[in-house]
Amino acid sequence: MQKLFKKYKIELSPKELKKFEFFLEIFKEKNSHINLSAIREDKEIIEKHFIDSIMLNVFLELKWNIADLGTGWWFPLIPLAIVNKNLQFTWIDSVWKKIKAIDSFIKDLKLKNVKTINSRAEDLWQNLKYRESFDFITSRAVSYFPTLLEYTLPLIKMWWIFVAYKLDNKNKINSKGKKYDLNQELKSAKKALTKLWWKILKIKNYNLAQQNRTIVLIEKIKKTHLRYPRRVGEPFNKPIK
Numbered sequence: 001m002q003k004l005f006k007k008y009k010i011e012l013s014p015k016e017l018k019k020f021e022f023f024l025e026i027f028k029e030k031n032s033h034i035n036l037s038a039i040r041e042d043k044e045i046i047e048k049h050f051i052d053s054i055m056l057n058v059f060l061e062l063k064w065n066i067a068d069l070g071t072g073w074w075f076p077l078i079p080l081a082i083v084n085k086n087l088q089f090t091w092i093d094s095v096w097k098k099i100k101a102i103d104s105f106i107k108d109l110k111l112k113n114v115k116t117i118n119s120r121a122e123d124l125w126q127n128l129k130y131r132e133s134f135d136f137i138t139s140r141a142v143s144y145f146p147t148l149l150e151y152t153l154p155l156i157k158m159w160w161i162f163v164a165y166k167l168d169n170k171n172k173i174n175s176k177g178k179k180y181d182l183n184q185e186l187k188s189a190k191k192a193l194t195k196l197w198w199k200i201l202k203i204k205n206y207n208l209a210q211q212n213r214t215i216v217l218i219e220k221i222k223k224t225h226l227r228y229p230r231r232v233g234e235p236f237n238k239p240i241k
Contacts, residue, residue, distance in 0.1 A: 002017055004046050004047060005046075008208070012083070020082065023079075023082070024042065026105055028042075030101070049074075050079050053165075054083050056165075056215060060163070062084055062136055063087070064135045066088065066138065067155060068080075068090070068139070069092050069151065069152060069155075070151075077114065077138075078106075078111070078114070082109070085113055087113060089113055091114065091115070091116045092155075102116060103116055117130075120232060121151040121154075122229045122230075132155070132158065133157070135157060136162075137155060138164075139162075139163070139165065145164070145189035146192035147236050148164060149192045150196060150235040150239070153220065153224050154224045154229060156220050157220070158220055158223050161217055163217055165215055166182055166215075191240055195240055197220065198218050199218065199221050201219050204216075
């Protein structure tokens with residue numbers, strides 16, 4: 001495991017390495033029961049999940065209060081929390097069984113810098129405790145870009161950053177039967193970026209396990225109007241475009 005991390009210029013402390021080794025065992029055991037991922041080989045899990053999650057540290061210095069929005073099981077939240085133990089992480093998901101599962105893993109890994117919230121993003125912003133309260137929001141391979149921008153907008157502070165992890169998979173087929181095109185998806189988000197007052201800061205491309213991957217860093221440049229996000233379901237069914 002240590003050799004794989006070093007291959008991508010990521011240095012781990014002995015304590016961090018031990019946590020990742022334990023995390024690998026937890027992941028494999030849970031995956032054997034409820035099929036969290038089609039990735040099952042140790043090397044692929046380490047590269048495509050663990051290392052991919054913390055590649056963000058290569059491109060950006062995270063600070064203070066970070067939320068991870070609805071990314072399913074563990075990633076990038078837990079790997080980032082392991083290597084950024086002085087920062088506070090919040091995992092937001094609407095599915096209660098996922099919340100229960102991740103809470104058990106946080107306990108097993110003794111991660112004191114992670115908490116969970118069971119809520120839809122469209123509902124959470126109505127709680128003033130969370131509206132525009134996060135410095136960074138991450139999301140990995142979730143939703144169409146215009147939809148994702150609207151979900152995250154109300155939760156992040158002005159001048160802070162939304163981080164979108166994307167796999168540029170040319171073999172992936174979208175809901176319309178066409179091959180996935182990351183550049184086309186970014187173009188489709190142009191109107192949403194303008195209307196919602198986002199600005200793309202950087203697009204970081206990298207190759208990991210012979211796959212092209214991208215991290216898009218997007219800055220919020222104006223306070224969110226109370227009309228956003230729209231009612232539950234609208235950002236998904238009628239994305240801004």
